[in-house]
Amino acid sequence: MDIKRNWWKVLSVILMLYVIIAGILIPIKPGIIDYDNASAETGSPYEVTVKTYNTHFDKAQGLRTYLLLPNNELLVADSSEVINAAEVKASFNIPRRVLRGESESMDLSLVIDNEIDGYMQFPEAVRIRPSTTDTFNRAYQASALMPLSSLRDVDDFKFPFRPIVYETIRNTFFHVAIWMAMFIILIVSCYHSIRYLMTNKLVHDQKSSALTSVALVFGIAGLLTGSMWARFTWGTWWTNDVKLNMTSIALLIYCSYWILRSSISDIDTRARLSSVFNLFSFVALFILVMVIPRLTDSLHPGNGGNPAFGDEDLDNTLRTIFYPAIIAYTLIGLWIAQLTVRYHSAKDNIELLIYNKSN
């Protein structure tokens, strides 16, 4: 095999291995899953047991629990009692004057940090209400305050921790990347369709149809991985989400492309008509998947008021695997398509040989 000409196949295998190994083995950052007490009063003690994920409380020395005040100061817990590696019991004495107005209440974030895991927070975890009792206890000592800069941050390469999504954030490298690769492959397929219509060379039609079938397989794979992801985050295998319905319709369009191809026997007519239909269905796919879901409410990011894939969703650690994943899937798709084209042309040649021999 000529490595110089087939460098992209080697690249695709290396990238694929990198995506699978790094995407599955790199741990996610520690984070807070659950806590048992969500309300507190000013001027009275507050106790909370916090459950966390991926933390090493038993090994860490200086564990501290905080409440983040609106003026960006941290209220440090008087005691943070480690129960096990992923559970801590903290007790605070809430000061009398956290609130500016007497009648308002506010939501404070819960923050935990230690020197091994760095800091983690649960936004708007605790609701602080003004005290209902008027007793004034001189001995009451509020917890100490610390500046925000004293939080310990650990600089390590881990995937971000998101509530609800948790470990399934790794599906970004499979579900989302497969969709992106499918779109790239479909664009290449449309390019070959246009080339066929311009030059009338059957090679382009073969390439275009092979690429379309790879894209169809990728589409089904994307749907399956998406369905699994939906099971773990939204609770069902299939929701009535617009994007899902539109995608399944788009896959139906590509299935009808295959019905069209198989129903016409003449090679040139089939090539021309299926190229036209391929371009048409790509436009329809674009309308179905990119335009319509933006009109209505959707659970997917980027639709109906949900945030798109911006800095919030895709941080730099995810990017280092997400972009190589797209490239890897695209290259592997192109490779499969190339093999399909070669298989078909070899089959045609063999049939031609048999035909020549028999005559």
Place this chain on the structure above:
Amino acid sequence: MLQRIFHIAKRDLTLEFRERYSFLSALLYLVAITFIVYKVFGRIEQPTRIGLFWILILFTCINVVSHSFSFHSQKRKYYHYILYRSYELIIAKWGINLIKMIVAGLILAFLQSIFANEPLKNILLFSQVYVLSIIGMTAAMTLISSISSYSQNQNTLIAVMSIPLLIPILLIGMRLSLISERIIMDTEINNYLMMLVGIDIIYVAILIIFIPLTWKA
């Protein structure tokens, strides 16, 4: 060019008038199903009425447009190929389909108003939506029927290929007509109308660009 298109359209209309069974049978299908549905269910809720309207229009569209190439013999096709430019012929055919579908829509809306004993609430918006969506639908269907006229099992193929392609238009049209019947409230009517216009432009452009290619085969 316009004159030639008008000429073709006039000639096709005369031909159509002589062989009127196809369009009339499509209309009969429409009327019969509406009648049966109203007799079976008695009273139909407004949203169901709108849904029924669009589904019937979809199937009538398939019936009407699939005939636009089927009765052409190979010889007549060859004759047309020598005589006309393909886009002129297709614009004429598309225009005729459009007129037929507008007639069908008028009849269906009229029938439904009579059976339901309740006129349409916003006729202007409803007809606007109907015409806009039927432009895109007939354009897509004309292209599909010209593509599938080369295969053996034409009618199945038309239904299989066109219904997924028409779903975006149907969804927007249905939502807009629900708004026009004041079943749902939405302030973004103009956005939806612009979407519909956009899809129409895309589909018509695709029709005119690609028809010479499918025609040549």
